Amino acid sequence: MEEPGLRERKKRRTREAIAEAAFALFRESGFDGVSVADIAAAAEVSKPTLFAYFPTKEDLVLRRFINGGRGSAAVVRERPPGTSALRALRQHFLDLLAERNPLTGLNDGPEAVTFHNLLYSTPALMAHLAGYMVDQERDLAAALLDAGEPNDEFTAHLVAAQVFGAQRVLTFHNAQAIRSGRSADDTYPAAVHRAETAFDLLEQGSKR
CATH class of the missing domain: 1.10.357 (Tetracycline Repressor; domain 2)
Known part of the structure; x- marks a missing residue:
């Protein structure tokens, strides 16, 4: 069983990876030119995982x-x-x-x-x-x-x-x-x- 600290660090790394992938794509193609599927693929996570961290596409920009x-x-x-x-x-x-x-x-x-x-x-x-x-x-x-x-x-x-x-x-x-x-x-x-x-x-x- 993983220690809570390790689980939290893994969650933080996943959250940061998703946000970084989103910003890289947004910077290149704009907000409307990027889909949630594009971001999930770039961050190498599933769409359900992405939404677990960022409930909406807008949150990918604002929550950071x-x-x-x-x-x-x-x-x-x-x-x-x-x-x-x-x-x-x-x-x-x-x-x-x-x-x-x-x-x-x-x-x-x-x-x-x-x-x-x-x-x-x-x-x-x-x-x-x-x-x-x-x-x-x-x-x-x-x-x-x-x-x-x-x-x-x-x-x-x-x-x-x-x-x-x-x-x-x-x-x-x-x-x-x-x-x-x-x-x-x-x-x-x-x-x-x-x-x-x-x-x-x-x-x-x-x-x-």
Whole structure:
């Protein structure tokens, strides 16, 4: 009988092999030009095995980047004492920019560039991501409400929507700069300025 650690390592290797095969094919032929059967064959797994790791074709692109990250709701719940929710979310986004996290759009590595090229050229991927973001937005609203920032459910949902809307716009502008040929390092100062401006507006609005 295999030890749990060995089984988990095998699963991780299989997951990575599938994702790498998918990205190689997507980079060459685009999202719509590649079938699930093509990916399974390239990764040398069956289609049922592929779907066990990635329930949809869209997950082959999105899960590589959105899984495992620290969500906005966790940022609010785990913020230092005396730090407002919006201030914690601002600092978290700035930290992600400094780390060149692909989810901020500020990453010029080949996989991140492929990810954003696929994302912004494929309506099905954008729709799938929107569904994921709705769940994250709902979690953030609950965390804001628990923190009493604000104190009513309607406003909490409104603030959460504004936070995710701001982050979506920031990410788009960062990715647009990278896709136009600029490096992440060259784009970083402008990305920080945009983020500070966006969160200034959010904090000012929350005080009205």
